[in-house]
Amino acid sequence: MPPPSRTAAPWPAAWRSRVDVAAETDWRRLLERDDVHLVDICTPGDRHAEIAVAALRAGKHVLCEKLLANSVAEAEAMVAAAETARARGRLATVGFHYRRTPAVALARRMIRNGRIGTLRHVRASYLQDWLVDPEAPLTWRLRREQAGSGALGDLGAHLVDLAQYLAGERLAGVSAVTGTFVRERPRPTGGRGTVTVDDAALFTGRFPSGVLVSFEAGRVAAGRKNALRIEFNGAHGSLAFDLEGLNELAFHDRTEPADAVGFRRILVTEPGHPYLEAWWPPGHGLGYEHAFVHQARDLVHAIAAGAEPAPFFADGLQVQRVLAAVEDSAAKDCTYTSVPCS
Template sequence: MQPLGVALVGHAFMGRVHSQAWRTVGRVFPHERPVERTVLAGVDAARARRAADELGWRDATDNWKEAVLRDDVHIVDICTPGDSHADIAIAALEAGKHVLCEKPLATTVAEAEAMAVAAGRARERGVRSMAGFTYRRVPALTLARQLIQEDRLGRVLQFRARYLQDWLHDPDAPFSWRLDRARAGAGALGDTGSHLIDLGQYLLGDTLDGVSAQLATFVDRRHAPDGTPAQVTVDDAAVFIARFGGGTLATFEASRFAAGRKNAIQLEISGTKGALSFDFESMNELSFYDATEPSGTAGFRRILVTEPDHPYLRAWWPAGHGLGYEHAFTHQAHDLLTAIHDGTDPAPGFEEGLYVQRVIEAVETSAANAGVHTPIATS
């Protein structure tokens, strides 16, 4: 059968990770139609060609519009800064291409709404779209969702979520596009906090009603790599409290100033029958507490999520041989390819990405109004 050709738009950090996923997915999860890394698009032709050679893409271009219109491209994978997501995704969907778009979906709610509308229209023609909230595909978190759905926690009372990094802790760390609101949309809130918001809707199957929030920017001026001073226009840290529609009380924290924390996604979910705890810095482990056990023997127990009957693990290594950061992206590519083959909608779709964008907007509105409770818009 004709291979499914992929166009990758953007080849920095996320582009490199996605390239590895497309290189690996067909070897680990065989599909009826093979995947071909057809073309890589960047803003500079020479750099795009070098990246294509290094990352294993056949062709390279400095024109993303040309890439998404090619007849041998069936999937467009968007790994650019957020300010270009809407233009690329909408153009690709209108051209009949399936789309995978990195998170957060856009820089504004209006852009995300336009993307969701385009995705809805494309769906009627059998064209699929997925938002790249990859941590859903970490086997331990997929298992956590299964345990919640099986009622092992009972009624969920509290959801506590933190995403902590420290790469900006040094005040001399250079300015980058992630610190520019026009390109990134938000700071820690959008970059890492968006993952927490999505994991809330994924794990609990519920959405937030409203938020009360505070944001902080600890270093408001930095220097670009060439020494040019630049104004930081996004948050360095975000904290907010919220309640899910089903009544679960929630706390969220996202920071890029948490000294010593490199990529700590820390979740604790407490219910009437038990609790779950997870830290991405120990990503192959899930802690489970069964509150129905006698108190004399009850306690959190460590589940090493490497068994073949754990999510995704049958395709990988023998039990006890853990996975890493890159593997969730391979699972994401596999899930998208499966949805395309089956004619089903992959999750999370652009509508779920739009919900995350609306929560981000509500958090910013609340923080701008001294933490006043702000409802989540529904339309």
């Protein structure tokens, strides 16, 4: 759709003249509308459970952005509502969109196909720096009652999901430390308020198979804007993904001759790579936003086919249980803490 001219009506009016656009200021009224079939929940975490359960009961399909909820109890209620709605043909999924990055999807395929052999070790980190400045404002993401947790839930949840999704296992237990370095910040409305979530979290974990996993999540890593990296080490090789090179995958095959062995770059832009059949010619990279396009595409196709869209609400609940175990461990001086099974 071409943009309106500088003298044309404002953007919303121009859109309304070309497409069917409407707005509601109360989400409850949205659920009453017969022309709304799918609800995408993008609110702070403290509203997720209430809206998701109501939307499913109202007969809507639901995409809930991660984190699924602010507590295990809320997430359990959401899973129960999703299971009931599934019997009526209504579907629910949680938005761990990094799964839909082509290089990540290719890594999963390669691991499943045995390209790096028996998995031994996983290391994952997700670092940002938007809270380095002690005068950065006290937004909702820094309030436990709204966000649930800090870097742990905001960034660490992605790492937990990716590690489990690519490895094909769920964490059995964790040992953790967390820290808050700036205890008070200016309120947007004036004065100062208390930060009630973590700035950083470090934890180790173990899969039931014995694979060791390490995680680091932080929002005070100066110079790191959106630095997500995850690496898998196996008996026959390694795979590494770095979000700052999101069209690439690093692959090491240790079965090759020693005089030629080393990491090599796979440029994930070929039509045979996941999701790439619908995009540009080889060598033309995709961007951050395309993972959300793939998420929407997969969800719409699942609804049309009546198939359960992954990741399920149950996957979101399991991540919630891992994060709860991390917080319990950190509160008990790094005590190894088991993650409850579903």
